[in-house]
Amino acid sequence: MTGTSTLAAQAHGFLSPTGVEVAFLLIGLVTLAAALLTVTTRQLVHAALWLVVALGGLAVEYLLLTAEFIAWVQVLIYVGSVVVLLLFGLMLTKAPIGRSPDADSGNRWPALVVAVAAAAALVWVVADAFRTTWIDLSGAVQGTTKVSGESLFRYWVLPFEALSVLLLAALVGAIVLSRMRRKKEGER
């Protein structure tokens, strides 16, 4: 086992990345840049649109990791509905269209310090821990719809059903939250 793993480690190299790694790196850079713009831009609607780029890039990363079903779910639910919900929220709270100078709060620099410290610690630990670990993408595909569906409905049926109850509860909760206001306005 150790012999094969060292052989596998020798077969890979830092200086000769595969095509998948290069693609992953490039898309990862785009994703990270879009995420940084999402949290730093002063135009609120642009933040939501950059979030679309970041989430779409993550979907492509899932495809590169052979998790096909997750990638399409990501596109459908995140890019399709969550971002639309966020845009509706921005419109309903009358967000300014142009630049808003008060998008960032006063604790911006402490937040930057915390984030950079956390990033440095996490990247150091992760890079040190998984320096010699490679994902074998050449075997059977891990995340086709068939494989995901079989595992989901064979081993994960009960959590899946519990999740549908949770979604129903969230739906009812959102409706109750928005109806409460109307009742109060009617009383006035």
Add this chain to the structure above:
Amino acid sequence: MHLVYPAVLAALLFCTGLYGVLARRNAILVLMSVELMLNAVNLNLVAFDVWLRDKLHAGQALTLFVIAIAAAEIGIGLAIVLLVYRARGTADVDRLRDLREDAPAEAREDAPVEAEKKAEAAA
């Protein structure tokens, strides 16, 4: 593929979301940053699932669950933000200080202004 690439990307995305949660003032932008953090965790789950070749596919199943829970969270969160906006005329998390122990004078002075804003919005 080297496992470091997805792991480092997930760590950096998580810290970007962390910065957004701490530094943003608008509640909806805070929700967007939370989505970024959840997505970073999802990327980690998928990468480790593919690496470990888990027979139960726990990583991918958990990713689907996290996506569904994030959708529920964003629905409830936006309903709460809209309710707060209608009640107070603002969605700035900095100005929601009702539970603060030493209520500053400025917050009380702000209140009538916000009531006027709300009246304008209603009109």
